[in-house]
Amino acid sequence: MSESVKERVIAIIAEQAVLDPGDITPDSTLESLGIDSLGLVEAIFAIEEAFDISVPFNANSPSESKFDISSVDAMIVAVEKLIADQRG
């Protein structure tokens, strides 16, 4: 896992949670960080802008979207994969 991707995803999530990046652990969930659906949509937008990728996500059924948001770690892995897939 590239350190920079991890750090940047954590920074984006930390900003939404209004927390210090050091307080975000890999097993944190969005719920535990107090990020609601609007915060999540905004975080995904920030991720798309930061990495120039397209994230498949429908706020209507988050659990069925292809983008795994079950934990911070899962989101980082998913972003890594999207970067690899979409940048060929």
Add this chain to the structure above:
Amino acid sequence: MKRVVITGAGTVNALGNNVAETFEAFREGRCGISQLDFRDVDRLSVQIGAQMHGWDPAAHFSRQQLSLYDRFTQFALIAAREAVAQSGIVFDGELALEAGAVLGTAGGGLNTHDENYRAVYAEGKNRVHPFVVPKLMHNAATSHLSIAFGLLGPSFTVASACASSNHAMGQAFQLIRSGASRAMLAGGSEAMLCFGGVKVWESLRVLSNDACRPFSADRSGMVQGEGAGIFVFEEYEHARARGAEILAEVTGFAMTADAADIVVPARQGAARAMAGALRDARLAPGDVGYINAHGTGTAANDRTECAAVAEVFADHARGLMISSTKSMHGHLIGGTGAVEMLACIMALRDGVVPPTIGYRAPDPDCPLDVVPNTARRARVDAAISNAFAFGGLNAVLALGRV
């Protein structure tokens, strides 16, 4: 208090170019959603909508008029012509002095914004047409109705996102009920299907990529639509005296604010609006046979709305019919309540309840009779029409059979 009736109805939307065609689509459960077609659509990740593909403004308006009429104004004018013609009302003399128009829209002249921003920002042009301001303003459609029909009384535009039309019709209702006016044009219009108008909804991640399936467990979000619905609201005795045909009576209206979240709907706000409309119309929950749902096809709306219906109607909730015609004409945002008013009129007057199409699997959180997929014949004496907007602004109208 005066009684308020509807003596004329007009519409253009993806299901038809008039009320008769729209009713036919409602009866057949036809879907107006298709592949979107406009400039830069290939840059959208959601490319479906209930668009009026055959719309030809030059068939209705002169070149001079079109330099002033945004698409949403065109829709409103054509729908109003139909409504006024059906009503047979003539706005002259004293009546013209008190008659006005109250319309809802959320985006106003959004196509005009889109085209002109593209010109100056993307194409680097330094000059735009001199009529951009009067063309894009939210009150343009209302003003052109007042000009076209000589309405000299209270006229204004209401913007409350997805509740705009219901708020507008509620205002017109109250103006007549209070005695301030004997006749009003009321309804709403929306033309948001352009690159910018869809891009912003796509970004909110609430749009479906396949269909609008309200109340169905496999729903995947909302689908945008466009068009207008315009009605002639008239004081009952005035309509009777001139022998006008009465389509339905507007019996009550209520508005509430959730005062909670800017996008997530709250059950209490929706429930208070429905209960308020019943109270205003002096209806008991058991009197209502049909609810035209807000029913956007998002999990957040559908579950909240069903819970609110269960709260207000209690034991009667399972005995009434509730359908979302957005499954057919899409979500017209600020114009949606006006087109949905037609569904209530059809249920009350023709005894045919339009269906919720695209319904495939029951959602345990929506255990109501959503009139799945097929229109149903039933006598309906009272109906309500729900609109619950982003921003938590709710407006519910109650209607009765005359």
